[in-house]
Amino acid sequence: MTRWPVQKIRVGALTATVLPLGEISDSLRDWFAPEAQAVPDGVSHLPVNALHVGGPGVSVLIDACDPALYRGEGQATEIGPCLKMAGIDPAGITHVIVTHGHHDHFCGLADPRGEPTFPFARHILSPLDWGDGTLTAEAQRADGKAADPAALEHLFRLGLLDLGDSAPPLPPEISLIDTPGETPGHRVVRIASGGEVLFFLADLFHVRAEIDDPNLCPIWADDTALKASRTRIMAAIRNETARFLCSHIPDLFSTAHRSNAPS
Numbered sequence: 001m002t003r004w005p006v007q008k009i010r011v012g013a014l015t016a017t018v019l020p021l022g023e024i025s026d027s028l029r030d031w032f033a034p035e036a037q038a039v040p041d042g043v044s045h046l047p048v049n050a051l052h053v054g055g056p057g058v059s060v061l062i063d064a065c066d067p068a069l070y071r072g073e074g075q076a077t078e079i080g081p082c083l084k085m086a087g088i089d090p091a092g093i094t095h096v097i098v099t100h101g102h103h104d105h106f107c108g109l110a111d112p113r114g115e116p117t118f119p120f121a122r123h124i125l126s127p128l129d130w131g132d133g134t135l136t137a138e139a140q141r142a143d144g145k146a147a148d149p150a151a152l153e154h155l156f157r158l159g160l161l162d163l164g165d166s167a168p169p170l171p172p173e174i175s176l177i178d179t180p181g182e183t184p185g186h187r188v189v190r191i192a193s194g195g196e197v198l199f200f201l202a203d204l205f206h207v208r209a210e211i212d213d214p215n216l217c218p219i220w221a222d223d224t225a226l227k228a229s230r231t232r233i234m235a236a237i238r239n240e241t242a243r244f245l246c247s248h249i250p251d252l253f254s255t256a257h258r259s260n261a262p263s
């Protein structure tokens with residue numbers, strides 16, 4: 001995998017496993033307006049995390065980067081062996097949630113020949129990021145660079161991609177919340193069990209500076225929509241004393257510890 005460790009988080013009867021399947025190395029200054037002083041200079045290294053949620057009758061994967069496309073300094077490993085090293089049977093995964101139509105969140109779902117990584121799973125994507133058989137122009141444009149939609153197109157062609165009402169029901173512990181802004185169809189995932197709640201926020205925030213200042217938005221986002229989504233979700237997190245994770249930030253945030261939480 002990458003320089004970041006696999007983390008296991010208990011959520012009631014469930015186990016959420018953070019899988020750092022990739023690594024982005026980029027100048028964050030290019031992601032934000034020049035006046036964004038809180039953004040570090042130079043090249044930063046960010047994880048591309050997937051999250052697996054497992055427990056009695058539950059095996060759901062959220063996002064899947066291809067480690068060979070977004071690799072760290074170490075040797076990349078295929079996604080299947082990565083999961084097995086973390087104690088997860090890839091063949092047992094019933095649903096794959098794609099939080100939004102950006103490449104780093106779905107490129108591991110099919111190989112270049114079009115073979116699906118999880119042939120027994122239903123793959124779920126918002127119809128707002130999906131047009132007539134491919135990613136919408138808005139989802140592609142929103143990334144600031146062209147996303148390669150090949151993996152999703154293979155899944156669509158094979159009938160494994162579910163959009164909107166056709167999506168099969170998720171386990172009751174897992175729900176999707178529409179959070180437009182990063183892309184029109186961006187969604188976050190709420191995981192609840194035994195009175196504990198964990199939110200996987202995907203790219204609602206990309207770097208810590210955005211959590212500290214929710215008005216800080218990347219240049220490709222729909223600012224108005226993103227800020228409204230952030231306000232709504234952070235209120236829900238505070239209400240539920242929930243914990244939260246983001247795709248590209250290694251930390252687990254807890255509203256119970258104010259030093260570790262946004263105000």
Ligand SMILES: [Zn+2]
Pocket residue numbers: 102104105203247248
């Ligand atoms: Zn991302």
